[in-house]
Amino acid sequence: EVQLVESGGALVQPGGYLRLSCAASGFIFSTDWMNWVRQAPGKGLEWVANINPDGSASFYVDSVKGRFTIFRDNPKNSVYLEMTSLRPDDTAVYYCFSGGGYWGQGTPVTVSS
Amino acid sequence: QAVVTQEPSLTVSPGGTVTLTCGSSTGAVTSGHYPYWFQQKPGQAPRTLVYHTSNKHSWTPARFSGSLLGGKAALTLSGAQPEDEAEYYCLLVYSGTVVFGGGTKLTVL
Numbered sequence: 001e002v003q004l005v006e007s008g009g010a011l012v013q014p015g016g017y018l019r020l021s022c023a024a025s026g027f028i029f030s031t032d033w034m035n036w037v038r039q040a041p042g043k044g045l046e047w048v049a050n051i052n053p054d055g056s057a058s059f060y061v062d063s064v065k066g067r068f069t070i071f072r073d074n075p076k077n078s079v080y081l082e083m084t085s086l087r088p089d090d091t092a093v094y095y096c097f098s099g100g101g102y103w104g105q106g107t108p109v110t111v112s113s
Numbered sequence: 114q115a116v117v118t119q120e121p122s123l124t125v126s127p128g129g130t131v132t133l134t135c136g137s138s139t140g141a142v143t144s145g146h147y148p149y150w151f152q153q154k155p156g157q158a159p160r161t162l163v164y165h166t167s168n169k170h171s172w173t174p175a176r177f178s179g180s181l182l183g184g185k186a187a188l189t190l191s192g193a194q195p196e197d198e199a200e201y202y203c204l205l206v207y208s209g210t211v212v213f214g215g216g217t218k219l220t221v222l
Contacts, residue, residue: 045202047211059209101161101170
């Protein structure tokens with residue numbers, strides 16, 4: 001059974017830092033693109049970042065460039081999202097999503113003082 | 114960054130057929146945009162119905178199908194069921210970057 005399990009979401013102050021993790025199982029992780037997608041309360045889905053299978057290339061939505069970093073550890077079947085200089089408009093549920101179409105259940109991030 | 118457009122809302126009768134579309138501000142949608150379609154119900158994570166234009170997962174009901182139609186990606190629901198009432202999102206890939214459509218709220222009524 002395929003599973004993507006996110007963790008690391010929390011309440012953090014503006015300007016703060018968080019690192020999200022996504023642990024994958026049940027599919028060949030090292031051959032799949034991996035994405036982070038977020039959904040602000042009451043809003044639609046927004047793609048945040050992705051990374052290619054060997055970790056040599058990554059892409060970001062403009063609003064997070066320079067603040068967020070995606071990276072992966074293929075031996076650990078995990079992908080991460082390092083978030084710095086967090087802003088209130090980064091508040092959302094963050095989902096891990098694989099190129100093969102599998103989703104995690106999400107982890108909530110709240111940026112507030 | 115490209116803009117991906119979907120119908121904000123559609124209504125279908127039980128047993129009826131409806132087609133949702135996904136357009137791109139950059140021109141015609143092709144298989145090179147690797148279109149995806151997702152269903153999301155309130156309080157739940159999204160789930161993938163169709164990937165790479167027309168491929169389905171094991172959990173995708175047979176009544177859903179994906180295609181390219183008139184320069185757009187399309188999701189056709191044939192024989193709508195009450196449980197199909199949900200928000201539907203498409204996704205297109207642009208040379209590495211990804212853009213979601215704004216979603217279509219589908220009502221089965």
